[in-house]
Amino acid sequence: MSKSVARVRAALDAAGVQTEILEMADGTRTAEEAARAAGCAVDQIAKSIIFRGEATGHVVLFLTAGGNRVDPARAAAVAGQPLGKADAALIREETGFAIGGVAPVGHLKLVTAFFDPRLLDFNRVWAAAGTPRHVFSIAPGVLLDVTGAKVADFTG
Numbered sequence: 001m002s003k004s005v006a007r008v009r010a011a012l013d014a015a016g017v018q019t020e021i022l023e024m025a026d027g028t029r030t031a032e033e034a035a036r037a038a039g040c041a042v043d044q045i046a047k048s049i050i051f052r053g054e055a056t057g058h059v060v061l062f063l064t065a066g067g068n069r070v071d072p073a074r075a076a077a078v079a080g081q082p083l084g085k086a087d088a089a090l091i092r093e094e095t096g097f098a099i100g101g102v103a104p105v106g107h108l109k110l111v112t113a114f115f116d117p118r119l120l121d122f123n124r125v126w127a128a129a130g131t132p133r134h135v136f137s138i139a140p141g142v143l144l145d146v147t148g149a150k151v152a153d154f155t156g
Contacts, residue, residue: 004097004106004130011106012136015146021129021136029100029132031066038126038135042066046119046127046143048102050091053112055081059094061111062154063104063127063147065118071156078114078152100132104147113149120144120151 001009009021028034031045038045045066053060060079062070076083088099096108104113104127119125119140127143129136144151 002131002134004101004103005134006130007096007106008103008130008134008136011103012146015105017138017142017146019136019138021134024133024135028128028135034126034128034135035066038137040124040126041122043068043118044122044125046104046125046140048104048128050086050095050102051075051079051083052086052090053079053081054084058109059086059090059111061095061102061104061113061147061149062116063113063119063143063149064116064155068116068118068155070154074156075114075154078150078154079112097128097130098132101128101130101134103128103130104143104149106130113147114152114154115144115147115149116155117151117153118155
């Protein structure tokens with residue numbers, strides 16, 4: 001098991017979440033790929049979209065339904081600061097994950113997170129588990145709780 005997957009497993013275990021982390025034969029880098037691999041609707045994929053907070057210099061995580069797009073202006077308003085592009089080095093430094101496998105839990109540093117209310121329309125959602133090939137399913141309300149994210153309208 002990779003260090004990244006092990007960190008996600010440990011975070012889920014610490015939160016009391018019982019779910020299986022699956023390694024998919026096909027890649028799960030995009031919401032469409034992940035939905036195909038998991039056999040679910042695209043909006044059941046909880047995408048981890050990362051921005052750089054321009055005021056803080058730290059990453060800001062937006063967990064959004066796979067079919068939705070984060071609106072940069074709305075996201076900045078929700079975050080209370082201008083947002084810019086987070087480069088791969090900053091994402092890896094603060095979350096511990098590479099782009100394409102950023103999990104919503106198990107980050108190296110405390111991450112400010114916001115949650116797309118669309119995800120709450122489902123019984124289960126699927127999220128990255130630390131690599132582009134690993135995913136886990138979880139009830140969206142539980143995901144909201146374990147991430148400490150705030151429900152907010154940031155899509156457009």
